[in-house]
Amino acid sequence: xxxxxxSLVIAAAALALLASSCGPDLAITQASANLDNxxxxxxxxxxxxxxxxxxxxxxxxxxLDDAGAVVEVAYRxxxxxxxxxxxxxxxxxxxxxxxxxxxxxxxxxxxxxxSIDLQDVIRELDESNNRxxxxxxxxxxxxxxIVRFEALPIGxxxxxxxxxxxxxxxxxxxxxxxxxxxxxxxNDLAVGNGQAMWLKNAWLEPRICLPRHYIAFDAGYYGGNIxxxxxxxxxxxxxxSLAAVDGAIIGGVAVKVSxxxxxxxxxxxxxxxxxxxxxxxELAIDNILFWTQQKRML
Ligand SMILES: [Ca+2]
Ligand SMILES: [Ca+2]
Ligand SMILES: [Ca+2]
Numbered sequence: 001x002x003x004x005x006x007s008l009v010i011a012a013a014a015l016a017l018l019a020s021s022c023g024p025d026l027a028i029t030q031a032s033a034n035l036d037n038x039x040x041x042x043x044x045x046x047x048x049x050x051x052x053x054x055x056x057x058x059x060x061x062x063x064l065d066d067a068g069a070v071v072e073v074a075y076r077x078x079x080x081x082x083x084x085x086x087x088x089x090x091x092x093x094x095x096x097x098x099x100x101x102x103x104x105x106x107x108x109x110x111x112x113x114x115s116i117d118l119q120d121v122i123r124e125l126d127e128s129n130n131r132x133x134x135x136x137x138x139x140x141x142x143x144x145x146i147v148r149f150e151a152l153p154i155g156x157x158x159x160x161x162x163x164x165x166x167x168x169x170x171x172x173x174x175x176x177x178x179x180x181x182x183x184x185x186x187n188d189l190a191v192g193n194g195q196a197m198w199l200k201n202a203w204l205e206p207r208i209c210l211p212r213h214y215i216a217f218d219a220g221y222y223g224g225n226i227x228x229x230x231x232x233x234x235x236x237x238x239x240x241s242l243a244a245v246d247g248a249i250i251g252g253v254a255v256k257v258s259x260x261x262x263x264x265x266x267x268x269x270x271x272x273x274x275x276x277x278x279x280x281x282e283l284a285i286d287n288i289l290f291w292t293q294q295k296r297m298l
Contacts, residue, residue, distance in 0.1 A: 024050035025125040026057070026082065026116045030089070031132040033112035035063075037141040038216065039266060040096045040106075042075065044114050045089040048082035050125050056080050057117040063098070064111040064133075071109050072098050091263055094218045096287035097193040099143035106139045145169070145290040147206075149185055149195045157182040160202065169290065174203040176227060176279050191220035191264040192286020199280040203227065206288070208275055214291035215269040215276060220261040224281025228255065231274050238279075 030045035042061055048054060061075040074095050079088060099105040116130040124130075147167045158164055159182050160175035175181040181201035189196050196218075197204060225238035231251030239245045248255045252271055259265020261284065269276065278285065 022051070023125050024048050024052045024054045024082070024122060025129070026054065026122060027126070027129045028114060028116060028132050029087070031114035031134060033134045033136055035095065035106070035109060035112060035136040035139065037139055038268070040098065040139075041092045041094055042112060043091045044093065045087060046082075046116055047087045048084060051084050053083040054081045054122045057122050058119065060115045060118050061093070062113045062115070063106065063109040064113055065108040066110050068111070071103055071106065074098060074112070092259075092265065094192050094264065094287060096146070096218055096289070097148055099139060099141075099146070101143065105141065105143035108138060110136060110138055112136055141291065142293065145292065147288040147290070148193070149197050149286060152185045152195065154185050154187055154195060157184055170207040172205040172207070174205060176201045176203060176281065178225070178281055186284070189220060189284045190262060191259075191284040192218040196284045196286035199278070199283045199285065201281050203277050203279040204285065205277045206290070208273065208290070210292060212273045212290050212292055213271070215273055215289065217267055217288040218264055218286045219257065219259045219267045220264040220284040221259060221280070222261040222282035222284070226283070227277070227279030229275070229277040230255070230269065
């Protein structure tokens with residue numbers, strides 16, 4: 001009995017070896033989604049387990065409802081090809097730009113589907129390992145106060161003191177003590193989606209006229225000092241690093257921060273915010289959520 005199972009294992013291994021010598025096999029090694037009231041992001045990692053390099057192909061993330069219907073195409077990327085054993089890992093892809101009143105703030109999304117080579121342009125040894133589905137809880141947050149910075153001109157330097165507006169929220173740009181400050185809209189950063197706000201020795205001050213109970217945004221820290229002022233309290237500003245800020249209570253508001261330039265994260269302000277200023281020497285920001293409901297988020 002034991003000999004038989006051993007020979008079966010050997011035969012299977014030989015078949016696998018033979019098969020792997022014949023072509024590529026793209027496979028998903030990680031697929032996860034944070035899709036809730038606070039975080040909307042996904043991580044996706046793939047590998048080529050076959051012996052041949054692939055030609056270009058696409059990867060895709062779809063948001064689906066209970067019936068499997070597509071609510072939004074969340075992400076699509078062309079991969080130029082993978083050689084044997086080569087991996088691609090995409091961490092914390094932001095989906096924070098997607099909830100809109102038109103799609104019911106993604107309130108019907110219960111599944112996130114990750115696919116490789118959906119058009120099947122690559123002939124693979126195994127076509128059955130190219131899709132994974134993660135279950136998620138539907139979002140119950142309102143989404144009409146997200147600042148996406150998509151309508152502001154790219155590349156223009158907003159010098160202190162400038163006043164700009166995006167998605168119905170006004171902002172003042174002010175100078176940090178380090179001087180020669182400006183803010184600029186860029187579309188060449190991994191932070192957020194599309195256009196993002198780049199702070200170079202500058203404060204970004206949203207004009208808040210009603211108290212907010214939670215504020216969060218995508219962020220990438222590229223170095224230098226971080227300045228914060230919440231409800232008039234500067235806390236320990238300037239903070240020399242993300243670690244120095246994370247977990248701070250400033251103006252009675254709990255602050256959590258993460259995310260460097262190449263691996264963006266989320267900054268969260270949990271508590272009653274009547275005024276907020278965010279200052280960075282090299283800091284990118286996008287998809288700012290201003291939450292008005294009196295509901296604990298964390
Ligand atoms: Ca495959
Ligand atoms: Ca295929
Ligand atoms: Ca944006």
